[in-house]
Amino acid sequence: MKDGVTMENPDKKIKDLTLMLLYLSSWEENEFGLKYRRAWEGYDFDVLNELSDENMISDGKRSKSVVLREGGIEKALELLKEYGIE
Numbered sequence: 001m002k003d004g005v006t007m008e009n010p011d012k013k014i015k016d017l018t019l020m021l022l023y024l025s026s027w028e029e030n031e032f033g034l035k036y037r038r039a040w041e042g043y044d045f046d047v048l049n050e051l052s053d054e055n056m057i058s059d060g061k062r063s064k065s066v067v068l069r070e071g072g073i074e075k076a077l078e079l080l081k082e083y084g085i086e
Contacts, residue, residue: 016079018047019056023076026068037068 026039041048041064048066051057056072068076080086 015047015050018043019051019076020079022068038065041066
């Protein structure tokens with residue numbers, strides 16, 4: 001264990017890290033008066049599918065980017081704090 005982080009469940013860690021990276025690399029768009037965060041989907045598609053199934057992101061089948069849903073943003077911020085990245 002290093003700095004309180006273990007590799008007990010590497011798949012969960014990869015999903016958590018992917019969500020954090022999506023958030024950290026995202027930008028805000030404003031379309032039709034709606035604001036939302038979008039990020040490029042340059043990550044493992046199986047992980048992105050899991051995040052989509054959990055309603056953390058909305059993946060555009062025709063798009064090269066994803067939209068972070070409110071729950072995904074909240075979870076990413078929670079994870080960043082947990083990992084000491086604020």
